Amino acid sequence: MKQKFMILNFKPESLDKIVLVNSILAEYEAMGYDLSLRQLYYQLVARDYIENSQRSYKRLGDLVNNGRLAGLIDWAMITDRGRSTVENSHWDSPAQIVNAAAKQFKIDKWEDQLNYIMVMVEKQALEGVLIPVCGDLDIAFTANKGYSSSSTMYAIGQELREQYYNNEKDLYVLYLGDHDPSGIDMTRDVKARLEMFSDAVVEVNRLALNWDQIEMWKPPENPAKETDSRYVAYVEQYGDSSWELDAIEPRALAALVTDAVFDLRDPDLWAEAVEREEKMRAELAAFVKNYKNGKE
Numbered sequence: 001m002k003q004k005f006m007i008l009n010f011k012p013e014s015l016d017k018i019v020l021v022n023s024i025l026a027e028y029e030a031m032g033y034d035l036s037l038r039q040l041y042y043q044l045v046a047r048d049y050i051e052n053s054q055r056s057y058k059r060l061g062d063l064v065n066n067g068r069l070a071g072l073i074d075w076a077m078i079t080d081r082g083r084s085t086v087e088n089s090h091w092d093s094p095a096q097i098v099n100a101a102a103k104q105f106k107i108d109k110w111e112d113q114l115n116y117i118m119v120m121v122e123k124q125a126l127e128g129v130l131i132p133v134c135g136d137l138d139i140a141f142t143a144n145k146g147y148s149s150s151s152t153m154y155a156i157g158q159e160l161r162e163q164y165y166n167n168e169k170d171l172y173v174l175y176l177g178d179h180d181p182s183g184i185d186m187t188r189d190v191k192a193r194l195e196m197f198s199d200a201v202v203e204v205n206r207l208a209l210n211w212d213q214i215e216m217w218k219p220p221e222n223p224a225k226e227t228d229s230r231y232v233a234y235v236e237q238y239g240d241s242s243w244e245l246d247a248i249e250p251r252a253l254a255a256l257v258t259d260a261v262f263d264l265r266d267p268d269l270w271a272e273a274v275e276r277e278e279k280m281r282a283e284l285a286a287f288v289k290n291y292k293n294g295k296e
Contacts, residue, residue: 001074001075001076002068002071002072002073002074002075003071003075004069004070004071005069005070005071006066006069006070007070008066008069008070010066010067010070014063017049017063018063018067018072018073020044020049021040021044021063021064021067021073022072022073022074024040024043024044025040025073025074025077025078028077028250029077031250031251032132033128033129033132033250034076034077034078034079034128035077035078035079035128035250036078036079036080036125036128036246037060037061037064037078037080038057038125038244038246039125039126039129039246039250040060040064040078041056041057041060042219042220042244042246042247043249044060045220045247046219046220046247046249052220052221052222064078079128095288095291098287098288098291099288101284102281102284102285102287102288103281105277105280105281105284106138106277107273107276107277107280108138109138109270109273109274109277110138110139110273111273112269112272112273113169113265113266113269113270114169114170114266115169115170115171115172115264115265116160116163116164116167116169116170116171116172117137117139117172117173117174117261117264117265118139118140118141118142118156118172118173118174119134119139119140119141119142119173119174119175119176119257120141120142120143120144120148120173120174120175120176120190121141121142121143121144121175121176121177121245122143122144122145122146122176122177122178122183122186122245123143123145123177123178123245123246124143124145125246126143126176126245126246126253127141127143129250129253129254130176130253130254130257133254133257133258134257137257137258137261139261140159142156144177144186144190146182146186147182147186147189148190148193150193153190153193153194153197154197156194156197157193157194157196157197157198158197158198160194160197160198160200160202161197161198161199161200164198164200164201165200170201170203171198171200171201171202171203172202172203172204172205172264173190173191173194173202173203173204173205174205174207174257174260174261175187175190175204175205175206175207176206176207176208176209176245176253176256176257177206177208177209177245178209178242178243178244178245179209179210179211179214179238179242179243179245180224180225180228180234180242180243180244181224181225181228181229181230181231181233181234181242182228182230183209183242183245184230184234185230187204187206190204191204205260207256207257207260208245208248208253208256209243209245209248211238213248214243217248217249217252219243219244219247219248220243220247221241221242221243222241222242222243222244223240223241223242224238224240224241224242225242
């Protein structure tokens with residue numbers, strides 16, 4: 001929603017850039033995505049509209065902020081995933097919550113599958129891209145926010161232990177992270193700590209960013225951080241440039257996850273589970289209808 005809070009005067013070139021920003025935001029809105037400011041920035045860089053520099057990123061941030069305040073850019077289309085407000089849900093009637101529950105009803109469609117799969121991503125900013133995908137695939141999602149805390153890794157490890165020993169599942173973690181000194185090392189860290197906390201074999205598949213993808217997609221590069229303790233070893237193998245996961249086209253990231261899950265999923269068992277779920281949801285819908293009729 002566009003809302004105007006201030007009267008601001010823009011140079012013609014700034015207005016042209018706002019039109020461009022809105023076109024990119026509309027493109028991703030049509031696909032069901034919203035973008036962080038960083039993702040929007042990389043889309044503009046990748047399309048050669050702006051340079052890849054900290055100064056350019058700051059200018060874009062200022063322009064987007066002013067464009068929103070002036071009512072020229074939709075407030076809802078750029079999200080800050082690091083900050084959110086939590087509040088209770090409220091309902092107007094018992095029938096309303098029963099109807100909502102019926103629409104949201106899901107069974108564990110992986111119960112009969114041989115594998116247990118979850119997705120982990122280094123950056124919370126990519127939640128808007130990957131949470132909808134994981135929801136459709138009925139798999140767990142975690143944003144690590146860098147090297148994840150021991151509390152988080154312990155909790156995930158205990159869930160994996162349950163799936164491995166009690167449900168006899170093979171365990172797969174699909175991991176996505178930056179291609180930089182720490183981002184590469186995080187894949188090792190995830191596997192080591194999850195196997196320690198679960199006391200099980202955990203297959204960690206690094207879906208992105210990998211060197212072949214950098215060569216294929218050619219995302220904008222940044223200098224690797226010299227202050228990183230892993231810098232020297234990284235430079236010896238990859239050079240002194242690094243690449244952010246945010247720079248990858250959201251549809252490409254969604255496809256990586258979807259394809260990897262399909263490779264690990266039995267399609268016949270999945271179809272049977274979907275059929276059971278739809279049947280149960282229909283039963284709930286009929287109950288809601290009868291409940292409402294009884295109240296009228």
